[in-house]
Amino acid sequence: MPIEFTHVPGKTHPADPTVPFFYDFAETATKLSLIEDIGFQKIVVDDPAGLLTNMDIAARALDRTCSLEAVLTHWAGVIEPTVAARQLAALDAKSGGRLSLRILSEPLNDDDAEARPVGHTIVWQRIDEYLVLLKRLWSNDRPFDHEGAFYSVRGGYVPRKGPQGAGMTIRMGGQSGTALRVAGRHADVFELAPGSRGEIRRLMERVRSAAAEHGRAGKLRFALPVRIRSEDNASCQKALEIAGPPAQIALSLLAYAALGIQEFMIVGIDRPREIAMAGREVIALLRNSLTRREADVPQPRAFASRAIPRAS
Template sequence: MPIEFTHVPGKIHAADASFFYDFVETATKLSLIEDAGFQRIVIDDQAGLLTNMDLAAQTLDRTSSLEVVLTHWAGVIEPTVAARQLAALDARSGGRLSLRMLSEPLSDDDAEARPAGHTVVWQRIDEYLVLLKRLWSNDRPFDHEGAFYSVKGGYVPRKGPHGADVTIRMGGQSGTALRVAGRHADVFELAPGSLAEIRQSMERLRGAAAEHGRAGKLRFALPVRIRTEDRIRSEDRPAASCQKALELAGPPAQVALSLLSYAALGIEEFMIVGVDRPREIATAGREAIALLRNSLARREADAPASGAFASRAIPGPRAEC
């Protein structure tokens, strides 16, 4: 089973500067990230969606293989506008764009029109994604009247290379969130927890996806924060997006062994938080990523009994925010 790695940028020093604060320096780090064995990078800047789109465009222009995971929220811009902009980015990238949909509270205007709540937020995300996919695939204009959006003559003339098959990434733990993710998500970002808790979350999501005939189309990603000795000493802050991640500390070999237990559950992607400095990026690629891939290759070649790799470095999940 191939394992992929996603880089999740965070703060780079105590001054709280964004990973992207100096794009000349960032371009060098992006090259290191590609060379280190990461397949993608998350764009989730604290400045918001429009900044994310600009950073995504710059990142796509300065890389050749990295998939750019653009963090997005329903309700910030109209779906017809978003569909055009995202299709243009996807075309610009040659198909290296994926969309990471997060939940966001309703705006004040929306709250006046209807009671704001968790279920309503996810209902809006559901309708928003339905519209995006329609706009990316339709061959003629259409009208739409829904609970949250009204579209007249909706049409995107220049589709991206993947059309409506842009990879959608989602997360969440409530039954409502899982139902929406089961309908739309290609990649589901898991919450931190014990092996048993994560296995249960995966089973719940597969059940939700099965209702839409999509149980076999899901991939699972797990955010993992790696704490190096330098990071522990400097007491750096977590990522700007307040990314909750399973936390591992120790030498690269120990980290790789710990991740094997999660890979055995069927997790195919690890979202690595906490490796933002050039030396950390290079070390993660040369040691932790390479060691995990080599260990998995040996495991598959030897076909050991299930559960042969037990986690020795995880006393318990730790989420920071």
């Protein structure tokens, strides 16, 4: 089972720990090359400045890498779906299909609150309609009209679609029944919440059940956020923080991979030395362990066919 690794940037400026990872892009470009070369497949773009800044950062990150996928954090309703569909398709095309969309829930703004009560269910209903529109705009071959609970579209059409079209990877999360129903319909990657192996297993079962209602149970991949702490801070560990030497960290991750998790979202390694350690030691050790484990699984025994003599 192939395991992918995603880098989740933190805040690393030596003079100001609140400064985000992408603050100095000249420095960031060097880190991006290291992240790509060391064994990560993806990087999360989630700047506190919001969606438009995320799009700009993702474009610059994709320009400076060859294979790294940008996981763009996005909130439904920040911009109209027709505008978002065009901008995302253009970014996808420019990167050669190395873009995925990470949809987070976000409360409705004040203007919307005056028109209807704000609630958890409404937020997810809007996300559902938003994703339906994005996928339709990325796949339709002629303009269409749409009148829904949250969006009104007239002549919706994106002439220059990205190479992935409506197949762009959608990433979602959540734990409520409402969130899981929407994720079951749309998500290609489900980002799990940190927890014990039992808690994670139960959440995975709930997500698969929600996806099965749309015939998508087998199409989901699961990603687990994991914070790696330096060995000297091992005594300060919190839920699903892993500390210790690389071999111990790899062994801990191996137990979660056995649940069916296919991607680890690594948090807490932002300095070049930490990134290099994670790649050369933790990632390499985990992949080697998985390769050995798969090689040890007994394979079906092959029998040579024998000719059956004809009856005389």
